[in-house]
Amino acid sequence: MDNQTVLERLKSRLGNALLESREFRGELTIVVPKDRIADVCSFLKDDPELAYDFLSDLCGIDMFTPERRFGLIYNLLSLRNRHRLRIKTFVEEEDPKVQTVSGIWRTANAHERETFDMFGIVFEGHPDLRRMYMPEDFEYYPLRKDFPLMGISGSLPLPKK
Amino acid sequence: MDTKVEEITHRSRILQALEDQDTSASFLDPLESEMILNMGPQHPATHGVLRLLVKLDGETVIGCVPELGYLHRGYEKLAESCTYHEFIPHTDRLDYISPLSNNTAYTLAVEKLLGIEAPPRAQFIRTIISELARISSHLLFLGSLAMDVGALTAWMWSFREREKLYDVFENLVGARFTTSYTRIGGVVQDMTPTAESMVREFIEAFPEKLEECEKLLNRNRIFIGRCDGVGVLTREQAIDLGVTGPTLRASGVHHDLRRALPYLIYDQFDFDVPMFEGGDSLARYYQRMAEMKESVKIVRQALEKIPPGSVHAFKPHNVLPRKKQVYTRMEELIHDFMLVNFGIDPPDGEIYFSIEAPKGELGFYIMSKKGDGHPWRFKIRSPSFVNIHALPTILKGAMVSDVVAIIGSIDPVMGEADK
Amino acid sequence: MGLESALGDSFLTTKVEDAINWCRKNSLWPMPMGISCCAIEMMAFAGPRFDASRFGSEVLRFSPRQSDVMIVAGTTTFKMAKVVRKIYDQMPDPKWVIAMGACTSSGGMYRTYSVVQGIDLFLPVDVYVAGCPPRPDNLLNALMLLQRKVQKGESRGNAPSYIGDFHSNKLENVAAT
Numbered sequence: 047m048d049n050q051t052v053l054e055r056l057k058s059r060l061g062n063a064l065l066e067s068r069e070f071r072g073e074l075t076i077v078v079p080k081d082r083i084a085d086v087c088s089f090l091k092d093d094p095e096l097a098y099d100f101l102s103d104l105c106g107i108d109m110f111t112p113e114r115r116f117g118l119i120y121n122l123l124s125l126r127n128r129h130r131l132r133i134k135t136f137v138e139e140e141d142p143k144v145q146t147v148s149g150i151w152r153t154a155n156a157h158e159r160e161t162f163d164m165f166g167i168v169f170e171g172h173p174d175l176r177r178m179y180m181p182e183d184f185e186y187y188p189l190r191k192d193f194p195l196m197g198i199s200g201s202l203p204l205p206k207k
Numbered sequence: 208m209d210t211k212v213e214e215i216t217h218r219s220r221i222l223q224a225l226e227d228q229d230t231s232a233s234f235l236d237p238l239e240s241e242m243i244l245n246m247g248p249q250h251p252a253t254h255g256v257l258r259l260l261v262k263l264d265g266e267t268v269i270g271c272v273p274e275l276g277y278l279h280r281g282y283e284k285l286a287e288s289c290t291y292h293e294f295i296p297h298t299d300r301l302d303y304i305s306p307l308s309n310n311t312a313y314t315l316a317v318e319k320l321l322g323i324e325a326p327p328r329a330q331f332i333r334t335i336i337s338e339l340a341r342i343s344s345h346l347l348f349l350g351s352l353a354m355d356v357g358a359l360t361a362w363m364w365s366f367r368e369r370e371k372l373y374d375v376f377e378n379l380v381g382a383r384f385t386t387s388y389t390r391i392g393g394v395v396q397d398m399t400p401t402a403e404s405m406v407r408e409f410i411e412a413f414p415e416k417l418e419e420c421e422k423l424l425n426r427n428r429i430f431i432g433r434c435d436g437v438g439v440l441t442r443e444q445a446i447d448l449g450v451t452g453p454t455l456r457a458s459g460v461h462h463d464l465r466r467a468l469p470y471l472i473y474d475q476f477d478f479d480v481p482m483f484e485g486g487d488s489l490a491r492y493y494q495r496m497a498e499m500k501e502s503v504k505i506v507r508q509a510l511e512k513i514p515p516g517s518v519h520a521f522k523p524h525n526v527l528p529r530k531k532q533v534y535t536r537m538e539e540l541i542h543d544f545m546l547v548n549f550g551i552d553p554p555d556g557e558i559y560f561s562i563e564a565p566k567g568e569l570g571f572y573i574m575s576k577k578g579d580g581h582p583w584r585f586k587i588r589s590p591s592f593v594n595i596h597a598l599p600t601i602l603k604g605a606m607v608s609d610v611v612a613i614i615g616s617i618d619p620v621m622g623e624a625d626k
Numbered sequence: 627m628g629l630e631s632a633l634g635d636s637f638l639t640t641k642v643e644d645a646i647n648w649c650r651k652n653s654l655w656p657m658p659m660g661i662s663c664c665a666i667e668m669m670a671f672a673g674p675r676f677d678a679s680r681f682g683s684e685v686l687r688f689s690p691r692q693s694d695v696m697i698v699a700g701t702t703t704f705k706m707a708k709v710v711r712k713i714y715d716q717m718p719d720p721k722w723v724i725a726m727g728a729c730t731s732s733g734g735m736y737r738t739y740s741v742v743q744g745i746d747l748f749l750p751v752d753v754y755v756a757g758c759p760p761r762p763d764n765l766l767n768a769l770m771l772l773q774r775k776v777q778k779g780e781s782r783g784n785a786p787s788y789i790g791d792f793h794s795n796k797l798e799n800v801a802a803t
Contacts, residue, residue, distance in 0.1 A: 070556040070557070070558070071319055071320070071322065071556065071558050073558060073559065075557070099446055100446060100449065101449055102449070102559070102561065102568065102570060102588060103559065103570055103572060103586065103588040105572060105584075105586040107574060107583075107584045108584075119557075119572065119586075121559045121570070121572065121588075125446065125460070125462055125467075128467045128468060130468070130559065132557075132559065151447060151449065152447045152448050152449075153447070153448050153449025153593055153596070155596065156592065156593065156596040160592075164283070177276075178275060178276060179275060179276035179279035179625060179626075179740075180276060180279070180705075180740070181276075181704075181705055182222075188281065188284060188739055188740075189283060189284055193284075193739070194739070195281070195284055195285070195288055195737070195738055195739065196737060196738070196739060197738070197739025197740070198739075201739075202704035202705075202739075202740070203704070203708075204704060204707055204742065204747060204748055205707055205708055205711035205748045206748065207747070207748050207749070207750065247709070248706060248709050249659065249688075249709055249710075249713055250688070251688040255660075255661070255662070255665070256661055256662075256706060276703075276705055277661075277703060277705050277706040277709070278661060278662055278700070278701060278703060278706070279703055279705070279740050280701055280703065280736045280738060280740060280741055281736065281738030281739055281740050281741070284738060284739070285736070285738055296735065297735070299663075300662070300663050303662060303663035303666060304666065347666075363673065363674050366669070366670065366673035366674055366675075367673075367674050367675065369670075370670065370673070370674075370675045373670075383761065384663070384666065384667065384759055385663065385758060385759065621662065622662050622663060
C-alpha cells in the first residue's frame with residue numbers, strides 16, 4: 047500500500063471533496079472542505095481496502111491568515127496496511143465550527159476537547175465539550191497566535207500568601 | 208431540554224463542592240445511593256497530578272472523569288518561540304521517566320523534516336539508549352505497580368537497578384536524569400570505552416536481577432489476586448480509544464512501531480514483540496516484563512554490531528559544528544552563530560513522526576515555514592494523554608479499590624499527558 | 627514556637643527549647659508534593675541509595691496532617707497552586723517548606739502563561755534547592771540546612787537569610803549545587 051495507490055483510490059471515491067493533495071518526505075496529505083469531513087473520515091475508516099482504523103492525532107493550527115484562519119489536522123494510521131495519511135481542513139475565524147469525529151474514533155473525544163481548549167474551535171455533536179488543560183473559567187485560547195507567551199496578567203488567580 | 212440544564216447545574220455544583228469547603232451540594236432524591244469521590248491531584252498513587260472524579264454506587268465505579276491540566280506547562284506555545292535546538296532540553300521533561308527516548312524521538316522528527324540522516328554509529332548509539340530508557344521506564348512501572356498493590360520490596364529493588372542505569376547515563380552524557388543527549392544530526396558526544404563497558408556490565412547483570420523480582424511477584428497469590436481480571440480492555444476498545452504501547456499489546460493487538468514503521472535501525476535486529484491476550488492488569492505486567500527481556504537482547508546485539516565512525520552528520524546549515532572547529536575556523540564560526548541565533552533552515556512543509564516510546568506512540572507533528580528557525584506549529588502526541596482517556600471505559604464496573612492497580616498498570620506520566 | 631513558648635523566657639525554657647528543636651530536626655517527616663520530574667529524584671532521595679531515613683525522614687507521609695516539611699518538587703502551575711496552598715494550610719504547625727528545583731524556586735525553564743514563576747509567590751519557603759532536577763545528594767544537603775535552621779528555632783520563611791539578602795553574607799539557606 048503506497049501513497050500513489052491510496053491517492054488514486056481517494057480521487058476516484060471522493061471526487062470533488064478532494065481539494066488538494068501533497069506528498070512531502072514520503073507522507074501524503076489531502077485537504078477536504080470542512081462540511082465533508084465527517085463523511086470522508088467514516089469512509090476512510092469503513093473502506094475495506096484503506097481501513098484507517100486508528101486515529102493517531104488530531105490537532106488545530108492557527109495559520110493567522112485573514113481567511114481560513116484555523117486548520118484542523120487529522121493524522122490517521124492503518125494498522126493492517128501500515129500506512130499513514132493526513133487530512134487537513136480549514137475553518138474561518140468568525141465561525142470556527144466543524145463536525146465531530148468522536149463517533150467514528152472514540153479517541154477523538156479527548157483530542158477535540160484539547161483543540162477546543164487551545165484554539166476555540168467548536169465541535170458540533172461532541173458529547174462533552176469543555177476545556178481540557180486550562181481552568182473552566184479561563185477566557186482566552188492559549189495557542190492562538192495573538193495570545194502572548196507570558197499570558198495575560200490577572201487571567202489566572204493565585205492563592206494569597 | 209430541562210434535564211440537560213439540570214444536569215449542567217448539578218455538575219457545576221458538584222465540581223464546586225469538591226473544590227472548596229464552603230459549598231455543599233445535596234440533591235433531593237431519597238433513593239440516591241451514589242457518591243462522587245475525588246481522587247485529587249495530590250494522591251499517593253495516582254502517578255503524578257492526575258485528578259479522577261469517580262462516581263460510585265457503593266463500591267462499584269459507575270463512571271469516571273479524568274481531569275488533566277495540573278501540569279500544563281505550555282510546551283506547544285513555548286516551542287513556537289524556541290529554535291529547534293533550544294527545544295531539546297524541553298523534550299527531556301516530557302516523559303520524565305525515560306528522557307533519552309524523547310530526545311531520540313524529537314531529533315529523529317526534526318531530521319525527517321530536514322531530510323538528513325545521522326551517521327551509522329550515532330544510529331546504533333541512539334538505539335542502545337532508547338532501549339536502556341525503555342528498561343528504566345519499565346523498571347519504574349514494576350516498582351510502582353508493586354508498591355501500589357502493597358509489595359514494597361520490589362520498589363526498593365527496582366530503584367536500586369535504576370540507580371545503576373543512572374550511573375551509566377551519567378558516564379555517557381554527564382547528567383543522571385535530564386540528559387539532552389541527542390542533537391540534530393547525531394548525538395552530543397561519542398560513547399567512550401568506559402561507557403560501553405558499563406553498559407555491557409549492566410546488561411550482563413540485569414537478567415538475573417529481573418528474575419529475582421519475578422520470583423517475588425509472578426506466582427505471588429496476593430499480587431495475582433489483585434491484578435488478575437482487573438481492568439479489562441478489549442481489543443476493539445483499545446483500537447477505538449487510540450491506546451498504544453504495552454497497554455495495546457497486552458489487549459491482543461500485535462502493533463509495534465519498531466516493526467510496523469521501522470525507524471533507526473530496528474530492522475537489522477532480531478527480537479520478538481511480545482503480545483498477550485488477557486487485556487487485564489496482569490497481562491500488562493507480563494507484557495512489560497517480557498519487553499524488558501527483549502530490550503536486553505537488542506542492546507546486546509547493538510553492542511556487538513556497532514561500527515566505528517563519527518557521530519555527527521556533516522550538514523553545515525542544520526547541524527551544529529564541533530566546538531574545536533568553531534574556535535579555529537571561519538566557516539564553522541559563522542554556521543555556529545547562525546544556528547544558535549536564528550536556528551536551522553527547514554523547508555516549507557509538515558511532518559508527523561512517531562516512535563515506540565516505553566509508554567506508547569510518542570509522535571511529533573511539526574509544521575515549518577521556509578527559512579524560519581522556529582516551528583510554526585509543534586504538536587506532541589503523547590501516549591499517556593490518550594491512555595488516561597481510556598480510563599473511563601476500563602473503570603466502568605470495577606471496584607474502587609482496584610482503581611489504583613488499574614492506573615498503575617496503565618502507567619501514565621503526567622509530564623507528557625499535560626504537556 | 628509551639629507549646630514551650632507559653633512558659634516564657636528563662637534558662638530552663640531555653641534548654642527545653644533546644645532539646646525540643648533537636649528532637650524536631652532529627653525527625654522531619656517530609657510530605658512529598660511530587661508534581662513532575664523532581665519527584666523522581668525525590669523518590670531516589672527516599673530510595674535505597676541516597677537514603678533519607680538515616681537523617682530522620684523515616685517515612686514520606688502523603689498525608690499533610692502527619693508531616694512536618696513539605697517538599698514541593700516540580701513545576702507548579704496556576705491550577706495546581708490552589709491545591710498546593712490547600713495542602714500547606716492543612717499541615718499542622720510547626721511546618722517548613724523546601725522548594726526543590728528550578729521550577730519551584732523561580733519558574734525554571736518555563737516562562738509561560740500557565741506556570742507560577744516561583745512558589746514563594748504564594749507560600750513561605752525555607753530552603754531553595756537549585757538544579758534541574760537537583761541530585762538527591764543536593765536534596766540531602768538541603769535537608770541538613772533545614773535541620774540547622776530548625777535547631778536555631780527559625781521557621782516558616784520568617785528566617786533572617788534567604789536568596790538576595792544583602793545584610794548577611796551567609797547564603798545559608800541556599801543549598802550548594
